[in-house]
Amino acid sequence: MILTFSIVGYDPKEKEWGIAVQSKFLGVGAVVPFAKAGVGAVATQSYANTAYGPQALELMAEGKTAAEALEIITKDDPDKEMRQVGLIDASGNPATFTGTYCYDWAGGITGEYFAAQGNILIDGTVQAMAQTFTETSGSLAERLLAALNAGQEAGGDSRGQQSAALLVVKEAGGYGGYNDRYIDLRVDDHPEPIKELIRIYGLQQLYFSKSKPENVVEIEGEVREEVVAQLRRLGYLNSEPENEEVLHKAFTAYLHTENFEEREQEAGKIDLEVLAFMKGQ
Structure with a gap:
């Protein structure tokens, strides 16, 4: 999994954890995002090791911080220098890792309640995501989408767009209150996947939010x-x-x-x- 940028975030008031991601890759939502209410969120990308998601969530459920979980999941991976991963833990502490063999531009930024990262990007993409998430008001989903869109407007993937996804979890936030999947939306193949993701998020809010x-x-x-x-x-x-x-x-x-x-x-x-x-x- 290459050509990807993502942001993981936390809302301490609503107790929500989430990920927004875009990639020049088919069906990015099936590979990158992992999250569990009360535990944290993980985005694993750049020749993604999909075991990172469940492993990091298990570690954070045991009380490990994002930084501690990150160190544990990467230390014995022989290909860790090709990996990229961002985490947020139960308390909103962030961590991000970019291996030395990830293709330029590659890197990550952490701030209060977020970690943003990406690879094979136009320089400035991750910085735009970080700034927008920090400066934007609204729900966690809205801030994540705004950050993702800002990253694309700043340049995004140097090879283009294909898919995008938004995953937000909260306790009993799923349909009927039976699980934690509060928002789980994917655009698997589209010329403008972030714009399409924002459009279907609007529909999700229309269908499932309560009337004002x-x-x-x-x-x-x-x-x-x-x-x-x-x-x-x-x-x-x-x-x-x-x-x-x-x-x-x-x-x-x-x-x-x-x-x-x-x-x-x-x-x-x-x-x-x-x-x-x-x-x-």
């Missing part, structure tokens, strides 16, 4: 007219609904078909973000 109270309104007046128009255009109504029960039934069918259960409101109300999505379909 200020966006929930009554289905009446102009809003009702728009809802009816969109339901008719999309085939959920054939004509003006006879009554509110018919409208509610059609709208509920739309919500469930489009997997908007997390945005579903009590009868007679709608999340305006859902209406905006309907209008854009």
Whole structure:
């Protein structure tokens, strides 16, 4: 695994750990990122030793710091000078390693709650990621994506783009609260994978985030007219609904078909973000 840049990070308030990565490589999300809630996150790349991920997470689960785990996983690897890896531990301590045989430009930077690294890059890529992560506000996912995008804008991989991934974990953060995979998104092959990753992150937030109270309104007046128009255009109504029960039934069918259960409101109300999505379909 070559031609890659990544950033691992931690949000101490939300207790989230995550990785964002881009590579001139097919399906980078299947190789580089590893994370476990309450333990840490790992990005392993540049002729990646994928055993580094599980090994480092196990060590950090035992209480080792990122730096201690890094030393242990690399010390007996005969090819460690071809490897690159970034870690963040349970407390947000970072560590990064770049082997001497990684192709230029190669290196890493650590700062408060992050480690950024990459190889075969335009010089300045990792620095741009580090600065952007530090200066950007918002959720961990948003900061990681902003950093990744800044790295690309600064030059990115010297040989181009192909795939990107975002993995964020938090306790009971997965679908239904059954696991820790809060956000797990991949773009396996795309001419602009980071832009596509940002786009599908927006969809992930639309589908799985809770409605903001200020966006929930009554289905009446102009809003009702728009809802009816969109339901008719999309085939959920054939004509003006006879009554509110018919409208509610059609709208509920739309919500469930489009997997908007997390945005579903009590009868007679709608999340305006859902209406905006309907209008854009």
